[in-house]
Amino acid sequence: xxxxxxxxxxxxxxxxxxxxxxxxxxxxxxxxxxxxxxxxxxxxxxxxxxxxxxxxxxxxxxxxxxxxxxxxxxxxxxxxxxxxxxxxxxxxxxxxxxxxxxxxxxxxxxxxxxxxxxxxxxxxxxxxxxxxxxxxxxxxxxxxxxxxxxxxxxxxxxxxxxxxxxxxxxxxxxxxxxxxxxxxxxxxxxxxxxxxxxxxxxxxxxxxxxxxxxxxxxxxxxxxxxxxxxxxxxxxxxxxxxxxxxxxxxxxxxxxxxxxxxxxxxxxxxxxxxxxxxxxxxxxxxxxxxxxxxxxxxxxxxxxxxxxxxxxxxxxxxxxxxxxxxxxxxxxxxxxxxxxxxxxxxxxxxxxxxxxxxxxxxxxxxxxxxxxxxxxxxxxxxxxxxxxxxxxxxxxxxxxxxxxxxxxxxxxxxxxxxxxxxxxxxxxxxxxxxxxxxxxxxxxxxxxxxxxxxxxxxxxxxxxxxxxxxxxxxxxxxxxxxxxxxxxxxxxxxxxxxxxxxxxxxxxxxxxxxxxxxxxxxxxxxxxxxxxxxxxxxxxxxxxxxxxxxxxxxxxxxxxxxxxxxxxxxxxxxxxxxxxxxxxxxxxxxxxxxxxxxxxxxxxxxxxxxxxxxxxxxxxxxxxxxxxxxxxxxxxxxxxxxxxxxxxxxxxxxxxxxxxxxxxxxxxxxxxxxxxxxxxxxxxxxxxxxxxxxxxxxxxxxxxxxxxxxxxxxxxxxxxxxxxxxxxxxxxxxxxxxxxxxxxxxxxxxxxxxxxxxxxxxxxxxxxxxxxxxxxxxxxxxxxxxxxxxxxxxxxxxxxxxxxxxxxxx
Numbered sequence: 069x070x071x072x073x074x075x076x077x078x079x080x081x082x083x084x085x086x087x088x089x090x091x092x093x094x095x096x097x098x099x100x101x102x103x104x105x106x107x108x109x110x111x112x113x114x115x116x117x118x119x120x121x122x123x124x125x126x127x128x129x130x131x132x133x134x135x136x137x138x139x140x141x142x143x144x145x146x147x148x149x150x151x152x153x154x155x156x157x158x159x160x161x162x163x164x165x166x167x168x169x170x171x172x173x174x175x176x177x178x179x180x181x182x183x184x185x186x187x188x189x190x191x192x193x194x195x196x197x198x199x200x201x202x203x204x205x206x207x208x209x210x211x212x213x214x215x216x217x218x219x220x221x222x223x224x225x226x227x228x229x230x231x232x233x234x235x236x237x238x239x240x241x242x243x244x245x246x247x248x249x250x251x252x253x254x255x256x257x258x259x260x261x262x263x264x265x266x267x268x269x270x271x272x273x274x275x276x277x278x279x280x281x282x283x284x285x286x287x288x289x290x291x292x293x294x295x296x297x298x299x300x301x302x303x304x305x306x307x308x309x310x311x312x313x314x315x316x317x318x319x320x321x322x323x324x325x326x327x328x329x330x331x332x333x334x335x336x337x338x339x340x341x342x343x344x345x346x347x348x349x350x351x352x353x354x355x356x357x358x359x360x361x362x363x364x365x366x367x368x369x370x371x372x373x374x375x376x377x378x379x380x381x382x383x384x385x386x387x388x389x390x391x392x393x394x395x396x397x398x399x400x401x402x403x404x405x406x407x408x409x410x411x412x413x414x415x416x417x418x419x420x421x422x423x424x425x426x427x428x429x430x431x432x433x434x435x436x437x438x439x440x441x442x443x444x445x446x447x448x449x450x451x452x453x454x455x456x457x458x459x460x461x462x463x464x465x466x467x468x469x470x471x472x473x474x475x476x477x478x479x480x481x482x483x484x485x486x487x488x489x490x491x492x493x494x495x496x497x498x499x500x501x502x503x504x505x506x507x508x509x510x511x512x513x514x515x516x517x518x519x520x521x522x523x524x525x526x527x528x529x530x531x532x533x534x535x536x537x538x539x540x541x542x543x544x545x546x547x548x549x550x551x552x553x554x555x556x557x558x559x560x561x562x563x564x565x566x567x568x569x570x571x572x573x574x575x576x577x578x579x580x581x582x583x584x585x586x587x588x589x590x591x592x593x594x595x596x597x598x599x600x601x602x603x604x605x606x607x608x609x610x611x612x613x614x615x616x617x618x619x620x621x622x623x624x625x626x627x628x629x630x631x632x633x634x635x636x637x638x639x640x641x642x643x644x645x646x647x648x649x650x651x652x653x654x655x656x657x658x659x660x661x662x663x664x665x666x667x668x669x670x671x672x673x674x675x676x677x678x679x680x681x682x683x684x685x686x687x688x689x690x691x692x693x694x695x696x697x698x699x700x701x702x703x704x705x706x707x708x709x710x711x712x713x714x715x716x717x718x719x720x721x722x723x724x725x726x727x728x729x730x731x732x733x734x735x736x737x738x739x740x741x742x743x744x745x746x747x748x749x750x751x752x753x754x755x756x757x758x759x760x761x762x763x764x765x766x767x768x769x770x771x772x773x774x775x776x777x778x779x780x781x782x783x784x785x786x787x788x789x790x791x792x793x794x795x796x797x798x799x800x801x802x803x804x805x806x807x808x809x810x811x812x813x814x815x816x817x818x819x820x821x822x823x824x825x826x827x828x829x830x831x832x833x834x835x836x837x838x839x840x841x842x843x844x845x846x847x848x849x850x851x852x853x854x855x856x857x858x859x860x861x862x863x864x865x866x867x868x869x870x871x872x873x874x875x876x877x878x
Contacts, residue, residue, distance in 0.1 A: 133165045137192040145200055145268060147181060155179055158194060180233045202232045202270045211276040215251060220274075223247055232262075232270055244274060252320020254354075255279035282321045283309030285360035291348070291367045294340075295721050298797065300365075302684075303336045304329040309360060321361040326350055330365075337369065338406035339680075343436060343443050344370030373404040376435075376442030380416075382449035384428075387420060392449070395419050404443050416447060417488045430488070455485040457521055458513035464525045465558075468502055472560040473523065475584050476500065485510070485519050497525065502555045504528040530555040560584065562593070575599040581619070591621040595635075606761040607772040609658060610642040611745050615667075631673040636702070639745050640664040657767060657774045657816035657828055661744045665703040671696030679716065685726075686718030698746075705740035709733050724787040731780040733811075741813045747775030750809050752871065755781060757805065757837025757856030762866035764809035765817075765830040773866075774812060778832070781807030785841075797845030804859075806836045829864055836860040 138160055141149045158164060158172050169187050176185045176198070184199035206228050209220050224240040226232070241258045248256035256279045263271035287308055289297045301308070306322070306329050330347045337345035348366040355362070375398050380389040395415045398408045413430045420428040428449055435444040459481050462470050474480075476496040478489040494508045503525045511520040531553045550566040562581040568574065581593035596616040603609055615637025623629050641661040648659035672695060679688035691713040699705035712730035719725065736742050751762035761773035783805050790800040810832040817828050839856035854871040861867055 133163045134189055135163050135192065136160055136189070136194045139194045139196065141196045141198070143198045143200070146203065147200060152176070152196065152198065156196065164189075164194070180235075181231060200268060202264075202268045204228055204230050204232050205265055205269045205271050207272045207274075209274050209276060212278065214253065214278050214281070215247060220244060220247070224274075226272060232272065237272060241274070244276070248276075248278065250320075250322060252281050252283060252322070253279050254282040254321060280359050282354070283360040284321055285309065285355060285362050287363045287365070289365050289367060292369060294342070294369055294372070295336075299721060300333060300336070303332050305332070306363070321352065321363075323352070326352070326363070333365070333367070335406065337367075338404070341372040341374070341403045341405070342369050343373040343404050343434075344368070346370070371438070371441050373436065373441050373443050375400055375402050375404055376437060376440070376444040379444075379446045380449065381446060383451055384449065387449060392416055392419060392447075396447075398445070400442075409445065412447065414488055414492070416449060417486065420449065455517055455519050457481050457483050457485055458515075458518040460521045460523060462523050462525070465527060467527055467558040468525070468555060468560070469558045472502075472555075472558065472584075473497060473525065475587065477523070479521070485521075490521065493523075497523070500555075500560065502527060502530055502560070571602070572605075573599065573601050585620070589623060591619075593619045595619070597637075603761075604644075606749075606759075607658065607744070607774070608643055608647055608770055609661070609744065609772075612640045612642070613745075614638050627677050629673075629675045629677075631675070632670070633672070633696075634668075634670045634700075636666070636668050638664055639667055639704075639743075641743070641745060657765075657812065658744060658770075658772055660741070660816075665743065666701075667698055667704045667746075668700045668702035669696045669698035669704075670700055671708075685716045686721070686724055687716050689713060689715040699738065699740075704743065704746070705738045706734050706736045706742055706746060708746070722787070722789040726783075726785045726787070728783040728785075729781075731778075733778045735777065736813070741815055742777055744775055747777060747812075748779045748809060749773065749775045750779055750781065750807070751866075755805055755807060755835070755837070756803065756839060756841070756854045756871070757858050757867055757869070758835070758861070759866040759868050762868070763835050763861070765812050765828065766864050767828060768864060769827045774816070774828070774830075776809040776811055776830070777813070778811040779807065779809040781805065790842075799843040801841045801843070802839075803841055804836065804838045806834060808832050808834050829862070831862060833862060834860060835862070835865065 136158060139153060139156070139158065141152050144152060155176055156172055157175055158168065162168075173185050173187055176182060176196075181201055182198045183201050184197075186197040188195045188197070204226055207221070207224065207226055209217050212220060223243050225243075226236055226240055237260045241260055244258045245256060257277045259275045259277075261273045261275060263273060265271065284306060285308070287297070287301055287304065287306065289300050292300060306325050309320075330350060333347055334345060346368045348368055349364075351364045351366075352361045353364070354360075378393065378396060378398060378400055380392050380396075382389055382392070396412045397415065398405075398412055402408075409432055413432065416430045417428065420430075428451060431448045431450065433446045433448060435446075436442075437444065457479060460474070460477065460479070462473050465473060477493040478496070479486065479493060490508055490510075494506050497503060497506045505526040507524045509522045509524070511522055513519045531551075533551055547570070548566060548568040550564065552565075553563045555561070556563045560583050562579070562583070564577075564579040566578075567576050575597065577595060577597035577599075579593060579595050581591060583591050585592035594616060598614045599612070601611040603611060615635060617633055617635035617637075619631065619633045621629055621631035641663065643658065643662055648662065674693045675690075676692075677690045679685035679690050692711065694708075694710045696708045697706075698708075710730070710732035712728065714726060714728040717725045732748055734742055734746060734748070748764075749761040750764065751758035752760035755763060761775070764776045764779075765774040766772065767774060783803060785801050785803045787799065787801050790798055810830045812828070812830045817825055817830050836859035837856045838859055839854060842853040842855075844851045844853070852872065856867075856869055856871075858867050
């Protein structure tokens with residue numbers, strides 16, 4: 069006598085999970101009823117919706133529990149019977165009822181080994197009837213051309229010789245569609261198909277209809293007046309499609325990337341005073357031919373706000389609010405910047421931690437005053453729950469070593485939990501450029517006062533092969549080849565190898581940088597190079613240099629960097645045969661430099677950067693001081709000092725005034741003169757209106773530029789709107805350059821008789837030029853045009869009215 073079977077397959081499983089516990093018990097109890105009841109009830113096989121409803125309508129009999137004597141497995145082909153029994157939560161001698169059998173069916177089904185599972189009881193024997201899921205023979209893709217088969221194979225989870233399940237195949241379909249969507253093919257479809265083979269095997273075929281590549285035809289803004297469409301497009305990661313953008317996917321439409329762009333626009337505006345800025349809508353319209361999207365972003369800029377009243381409220385009497393106010397980087401009357409709020413929170417958190425209060429929460433609250441266009445900010449300092457970090461888990465790094473990630477974290481295991489430092493750690497990891505995405509999440513620890521930090525990273529390629537070409541009115545054609553690896557061997561090290569070949573310069577160099585030398589915040593590295601300069605067009609000599617050096621830099625704070633260096637190189641000056649000597653035309657200022665000299669020098673650079681934007685600053689300043697001392701061994705003795713400072717004032721977003729002042733002086737010591745390859749040469753891009761090495765001391769006999777020991781140059785520049793369409797990417801600047809160069813050693817300007825050499829001119833007189841510089845982001849790379857008018861010069865200077873230069877990478 070066979071009782072009613074309990075079965076779970078793809079269809080009945082969904083039904084069984086929908087039954088209420090009471091209905092399931094009634095149905096199964098009917099199959100396990102007494103013999104008298106079993107004889108009157110027809111054995112109709114698996115429970116269905118119809119007979120389950122009929123059973124529910126019948127009177128509820130007393131549920132019977134049966135003892136299992138044996139377990140018989142039927143239908144097994146590939147899977148050993150002992151394996152099946154190991155999954156079954158029933159053993160001979162157990163007493164079972166409807167609930168136990170239901171659990172057994174569900175347990176076997178969840179192994180994903182079986183397409184169908186049925187359980188039945190016959191004369192004390194538990195009969196397990198199964199239908200095994202097929203084995204995957206091979207996985208193939210059809211119709212794919214935009215994405216390689218190898219990449220699709222890496223994306224899917226099913227593999228040959230694996231077990232086929234419909235759920236896993238459907239999951240892989242979603243992954244393939246998402247991969248195509250991220251590559252810019254929104255309309256791609258994937259249809260899975262099975263090819264039945266013998267021995268319960270199947271081939272899985274993913275039929276792919278890639279559809280057209282969906283680019284971004286245009287990005288248009290509505291409601292913006294303070295910033296142009298072109299300015300806002302530069303903020304976004306999404307780019308407009310263009311024929312020359314061959315190696316980027318940012319010009320393909322991605323709705324997730326567009327959500328990120330909305331946040332970037334918000335940060336851009338709120339960092340420039342627009343507290344009330346909102347992105348009202350971002351509408352994407354697909355062209356009729358499905359080729360590209362047109363994106364229209366509507367914004368509400370609002371008014372420009374300044375900081376109003378700044379207040380600090382603290383629950384801790386030992387934290388003096390007046391003292392904490394002195395640490396804030398903001399003050400009433402300053403332009404509102406959202407980033408300064410985060411900086412202020414960091415400063416208060418650090419101050420509280422330094423005072424011994426690591427468990428504080430800083431919560432800023434805002435109150436806008438539209439009448440005065442000010443925002444009042446109150447920083448609420450509260451005692452937080454004392455929680456410590458139990459452990460830090462690093463997940464997702466297959467190439468980057470754990471210690472490279474951990475050294476960027478500002479928290480360690482055992483430290484007090486601090487959300488500000490945790491977010492700073494995430495930013496540090498993102499700034500490395502090694503990872504496509506970084507998430508830092510908190511989880512419950514081993515105790516209420518313990519927390520686990522999970523750092524999940526998604527790695528991205530860090531190696532680059534660059535081929536460049538350029539042409540300018542002076543340098544002629546230049547080509548370069550470079551290999552860069554920013555995460556060498558997963559250790560975070562930077563390796564650069566480059567070869568450059570041009571009319572004026574040929575150079576080979578190799579650089580290695582360790583960003584965390586000795587595990588500290590020290591950036592160390594070494595250089596090796598060989599270069600040759602053909603300066604015969606400007607001065608009658610060639611210059612060759614071979615050597616190497618060591619570098620070490622340390623950030624003093626968030627905006628100041630101190631760098632040290634040591635270089636050892638062999639410099640060689642070569643002049644044409646017969647140029648020097650009794651009948652030669654060359655002067656001592658050049659001929660004394662012939663030969664090879666060993667240069668051993670050490671120096672430092674102090675950099676301060678207080679600009680609001682490192683790419684296109686509108687306010688702030690930056691300054692640099694550099695000094696190098698040669699003579700630590702070697703054949704050359706000098707002290708070289710250079711300094712420059714730049715300041716920026718944004719009148720409007722389109723009108724920006726910038727000023728730059730730079731100066732340098734080199735002097736020999738120990739009776740050593742300054743050689744021509746160590747002197748300063750100015751002109752060209754460093755002093756517009758003059759040719760390269762076009763101003764300063766000169767040998768009138770040979771017209772050779774001799775360089776100078778001192779220079780001072782000042783520049784005033786005004787960025788102005790040019791009324792050209794923004795999509796052309798053209799920026800126009802008006803400039804005035806003023807400066808001087810000279811001060812050769814007396815041994816080169818004074819004859820043996822003690823009089824000034826009439827053939828050597830060296831006059832520290834001011835030169836000046838004015839003109840227009842045009843910067844164009846062309847399809848083939850940035851191009852710069854300089855149109856200059858000389859205001860003041862010497863008759864022996866070499867001037868020019870036009871210069872252009874360009875470079876590109878492809």
